[in-house]
Amino acid sequence: MITITDRTQHKTYTVEEGISLETVVREQYATAQPRIAAALYNRDFVGLDTKVTADGEITWFSLGTVEGNSCLQRTAIMLLVRAVDDLYPGGKVFVKHALRKALYCELSIGHTVTVRDVKMIQQRMEEMVAQDEKLTQVITGTEMAMEMCRNRHMEREAELLQHLDIHHIMAYQCGRIFDYYMGPLLPSMGYITCFHVRSYAPGIILELPTPQSPEALPVYKEIPKMARLFLDAESWGRIVRCEYVSDLNRYIDDNTIQDIVDMAEALQEKKLAEIADYIVQQRPKIKVVLISGPSSAGKTTFCKRLTTQLRVVGLRPVKISLDDYFYNREDTPKNPDGSYDFESLRAIDVPLFNKQIDALQQGKDVYLSRFDFVEGKRYFDTLPVHLEPQQPIVVEGLHALNDSLTYMLPRYEKVKISLGVLTQIRINDHNRISTSDTRIIRRMVRDRQFRDRDALATMDVWADVRRGEEVNIYPYQEDADTIFNTALPYELSVLKPYAEPLLASIEKDSTHYAEAQRLLKFLKPFKSLPSQVVPGNSLLREFIGK
Structure with missing residues (x-):
């Protein structure tokens, strides 16, 4: 028998050796709502397929937690992938980015996606949820996993796996689908309580519950300006020919990464110059330029560089x-x-x-x-x-886009600029890079470099920061005259050597240990890049210094 100290219920109980965590949940949390989705078992964040093999501590995560909701998102992606493959054999799903509370995906099914296609996909997904289709966890060696990927024509996934520097890979199988995700999935499709597939040319929107409301879908809201920015980010990736982490690693390996860095920086400088030209065109009515963005979006450096561009065209802003x-x-x-x-x-x-x-x-x-x-x-x-x-006044800050701040000025006297951090590359077709992951790594590095704060201090305040953004930033983004992307396709490779020791310093008894381990796993596919490749005026210098 195995002794488990349950930190969620603050009690101890015994279970049979070798049973799954899902079985433990059925015995201990049969009526729990929202449902248990994952666990921190002896300080490892694992799915419910995991077998109980040793005495230890366990903390449960429900679908109402960020960790549990992430499991649901990954499972829903596999559900979509399976449905598309069932209906259109050989069809592919490309998970592009998040549009607020939903995921935007594009499909390759041999023809343009129609409303009829969307209805069929929704119906097939609903059938698998109703049947509680099982997912099988596959733990195999890296070489075997790479061979399985190649046999399924998943060359990009095979190339990604060779950079992970780990001995065993945890993948999942559902029907004919074999896939790898950056975290555990749910045991079966029946855990997905609600979802909706919406047509959104040229792709689809996959709507899912949030941690705050795990049993209901949030109200859908169009955000066309942010959607446009994501399309621009993808275009940047194609321009510099760096759309996936495997592309980035290849440039690092063959010593051509400086070309990618220079192109990415030149594209940002070009966009900055266009914004400066726009401001000049709005004179003399424009009195104030307002710049806002979420934490670690690079507001300070953006403001400095925009001010420089305005001086180039003859303005002298304060x-x-x-x-x-x-x-x-x-x-x-x-x-x-x-x-x-x-x-x-x-x-x-x-x-x-x-x-x-x-x-x-x-x-x-x-x-x-x-x-x-x-x-x-x-x-x-x-x-x-x-x-x-x-001459204009340039104002940067969290609340700059809120008209309650500049209540004395009419709208036509303001230029509003919102900053985003939309990474131009993806891990693979089914694993995107979250903007919040990029930002917390940026902030963690900056806090250590310039504010004498360790990673634990950064993570302690991050939840409050994110809640503040939901209230003070995102509701005002679509009112911006332009949205500027401060992300750089190579930045996570530069940030990795700074961030990894900070994350590794978070000890096992910390409430942030599981999240720190997740971020360490997230950084694994990236090859490290020395900071010397970063130009002195880059936005990235706001976080790494010099």
């Missing part, structure tokens, strides 16, 4: 950061739990900000506000700033 308008620490509003609410607009002295903007536009000398984050105190410059006639 640059302002909203971080300098925080209330003094003791005056900062608090959350219900007593912690300081730094994420909301309430933390910003909006009246002072508008007063100084108005004074600058009237040609007055202004002693700009500054904030000392160490002391938690605000002070004012000792030298005044003067705005030249018909």
Whole structure:
């Protein structure tokens, strides 16, 4: 018998050696809602197919957790892949990116996807869910897994596996489908409580539940500007001929990676110049350029580079950061739990900000506000700033796109720029790279390089940061005049040597251990790249320094 210390229920029980975790769930959590999806078993994040082989601790994750929802997403992708293969033998699914709460996918089925195709795919997926189609976990050696991939004409997956530097691969089989995912799947399709396939030319949208509402689909909302940005990101990948991690690794191996770096940086510089030209074209009506984006989107460096581009075309903007308008620490509003609410607009002295903007536009000398984050105190410059006639003010910060911040200005006097971090490459056709994964790795590296904060401190606040973005960033993105992608296709290879030791330092008794291990696994396929390849003015320098 095996003794399990259940950290979820805070109790200990014994089970038979060799039974699956799914069987343990049936015995201990038969009526649990939402359903248990995965577990942290002796500090390894595993699926419910895992066998109990040793005494130890276990923590369960339901479909109502981020970890459980990720399992559901991966399983739903395999469900879609299987349905497409059943209906169109040899048909392929390409998981492109997330559009807010849903996944955008493209299909290769021999013809343009029609509404009838979408209905048939939805119906076939529903049939497999109703039949509770089983998924079989396949654990095999790397060489054998690569051979299985090649036999199924999965050359890209085989090339990816050779870079993982691990002895065993955990893959899954469902019918004729054999696939590899960056994390465990659910035991069967019956766990997928609800989903919807929506036509979205030239592909489809796969709608799935969120951790917050695991039994219902979120309200679908069109975000055409963000969708356009994703298409642009894919176009960039094709331009530089780097669409997958395997492409990136090949360029590193053959010492041609500097060409990819230079092309990617040149494309960003070209886009920056286009934005500067647009601002010039809007003069003289434009008074303020507002720049916002989620955490670690590169707002500071983007703002500097855009200001430089504006100077090139003859403008002399004044640059302002909203971080300098925080209330003094003791005056900062608090959350219900007593912690300081730094994420909301309430933390910003909006009246002072508008007063100084108005004074600058009237040609007055202004002693700009500054904030000392160490002391938690605000002070004012000792030298005044003067705005030249018909020159713009460039403002960057979390709330810059919120009209409640700039309530004194009409919309036509503002240019709004939203930043995104939409990685141009994918791991393979069924494993995309999440923007939040790129951003937390960026932030972790920057926090260590410049703020003397370890990885644990970064991960402690990340959930609150993400919640703040849902309220303060994303609702305003579609009102932006332009959305700029700050991601670079090669950046994760540069960040990897910085991030891996930080993630490895998170100990097994930490609540963030499972997430740290997931991110380490996520970074494995990337070959490391020295920071010397990164130009001095790159947005990536905001995170790695020098």
